[in-house]
Amino acid sequence: MRATSLAAYFALGLRIAGTYASPAFTFRPYGWQSDRSGGRFAAKTHSHTGLESTDYSPPHLDACGTEISAENLATFEKQFRKQRKAHRAGDEVPNVVIPVNFYIIMANETVGGGYVSDQQIEAQMEVMNAAFSPAGISWQHISTKRVINPLWFHNVGVDQTDAGIQLEMEMKASFSTGDPDVLDVYSTGLGMGNLLGYVRLLPWRYSEDPILAENRAGLDGAIITWLSFPNGPLPQYFLGYNLVHEVGHWAGLAHTFNSVEGPGTCEGPGDYVSDTPVQAYAAHLTLDPAGGVCLAYDTCADQPGIDPINNFMDYAPEPCKTEFTPGQIARMRDVLALYREIET
Numbered sequence: 001m002r003a004t005s006l007a008a009y010f011a012l013g014l015r016i017a018g019t020y021a022s023p024a025f026t027f028r029p030y031g032w033q034s035d036r037s038g039g040r041f042a043a044k045t046h047s048h049t050g051l052e053s054t055d056y057s058p059p060h061l062d063a064c065g066t067e068i069s070a071e072n073l074a075t076f077e078k079q080f081r082k083q084r085k086a087h088r089a090g091d092e093v094p095n096v097v098i099p100v101n102f103y104i105i106m107a108n109e110t111v112g113g114g115y116v117s118d119q120q121i122e123a124q125m126e127v128m129n130a131a132f133s134p135a136g137i138s139w140q141h142i143s144t145k146r147v148i149n150p151l152w153f154h155n156v157g158v159d160q161t162d163a164g165i166q167l168e169m170e171m172k173a174s175f176s177t178g179d180p181d182v183l184d185v186y187s188t189g190l191g192m193g194n195l196l197g198y199v200r201l202l203p204w205r206y207s208e209d210p211i212l213a214e215n216r217a218g219l220d221g222a223i224i225t226w227l228s229f230p231n232g233p234l235p236q237y238f239l240g241y242n243l244v245h246e247v248g249h250w251a252g253l254a255h256t257f258n259s260v261e262g263p264g265t266c267e268g269p270g271d272y273v274s275d276t277p278v279q280a281y282a283a284h285l286t287l288d289p290a291g292g293v294c295l296a297y298d299t300c301a302d303q304p305g306i307d308p309i310n311n312f313m314d315y316a317p318e319p320c321k322t323e324f325t326p327g328q329i330a331r332m333r334d335v336l337a338l339y340r341e342i343e344t
C-alpha cells in the first residue's frame with residue numbers, strides 16, 4: 001500500500017475524525033427560524049430503512065484507506081496503552097487551562113458570508129467551558145482574527161482533492177504557530193453548513209510521522225462551519241456542541257459509533273472507551289423520529305447499554321447531548337499529556 005496522494009495520506013484522520021451532517025440534511029439560509037417549541041426535529045427526514053446508507057465514511061475515501069485506518073488505530077492503541085499515564089475513569093481531575101485562538105474565514109463581512117460576532121465567540125467559549133468542566137479542562141480565549149477570503153470560505157473542507165487539502169494547509173499555516181498545546185479553531189463555510197466540522201488528524205499522528213509533525217501548523221486544529229455557533233440557524237445543531245464534538249477528536253476521542261468493520265457491526269473495540277455502550281450506527285440514523293424526543297435505540301442489543309445518544313461524540317441532535325463519560329475523560333487527559341504536552 002502506497003500513499004499516492006495527499007488525499008490518501010490523510011485519509012485516516014478524515015475517516016475517524018470527520019463529522020458529516022446527515023445526508024438528508026438541508027441547508028436553511030441564515031435567518032431561518034427553527035420551531036423550538038416541539039417541532040424541533042421535524043426537519044429530520046431520513047427513514048430507518050436507510051440504515052445501510054450512512055454518512056460515516058466521507059465520499060472521497062477508498063477501500064484501501066479504510067484498511068489502513070483500522071490497522072493504524074489498532075497499532076496506536078497498543079502503544080497508547082503501554083505509555084498512558086493511566087488516569088482512571090472517575091479519578092480526580094485537576095484543572096488544566098488550554099489557550100484558544102479563533103480564525104473566522106469569510107466570503108464577505110455579512111452573516112450570510114461567514115461573519116461571526118465577538119458575542120457569538122464568547123457564547124461558544126461558555127459552552128466549551130461548561131461541557132469540558134467535568135473533565136477538568138478550561139479554555140482560555142486568546143485571540144480572534146477575521147479574514148475575508150472567498151476561496152477558503154467556499155473550498156476548504158469541501159474540496160478533498162490534493163489541491164483542496166493544500167489550500168486548507170495554506171490557510172491554517174498562515175495563522176497557526178503549530179503549538180500542540182494550543183487549540184486553533186477555524187470557522188468557515190464548509191459547503192454552507194452541509195459539513196459540520198472535522199479535525200484532519202488525531203493528535204498521536206504527529207508523533208508517529210515526522211512529515212506530519214513538520215507540517216503541524218498546516219494540519220492541526222478544529223474546523224467548524226460558522227453556522228454552528230450557539231444560537232445559530234441549523235435545526236439540530238444550535239447549542240454550540242459541534243465545536244465540543246470536534247475538540248473531543250482534537251483531544252483523542254473517536255466517535256462512539258466507531259467501528260473498524262464499518263457501520264452496522266457490534267464487534268471489535270469500537271471507540272476504545274469501555275463505558276460508552278457499543279452502537280452499530282450513529283444516532284441520527286437511529287433516533288426515534290417522534291418530534292422532539294431523544295429516544296435511543298439499542299442497535300447492539302446483546303451488549304450492555306443502549307445507544308449513547310447523550311454523548312458528545314455521537315451524532316444526535318444537540319439538545320440530546322449532555323456528556324463525556326468518565327472513560328472518555330480519562331482517555332482525553334492521557335492523550336493531552338502524551339501527545340499535546342499538556343500536563344494533566
Ligand SMILES: *[C@@H]1O[C@H](CO)[C@@H](O)[C@H](O)[C@H]1NC(C)=O
Pocket residue numbers: 107108109110112113114
Ligand atoms: C456574501 O457571501 C455569501 C456567501 O458566498 C453570499 O451568499 C452573499 O450574497 C454575499 N453578500 C454580499 C453582500 O456580497
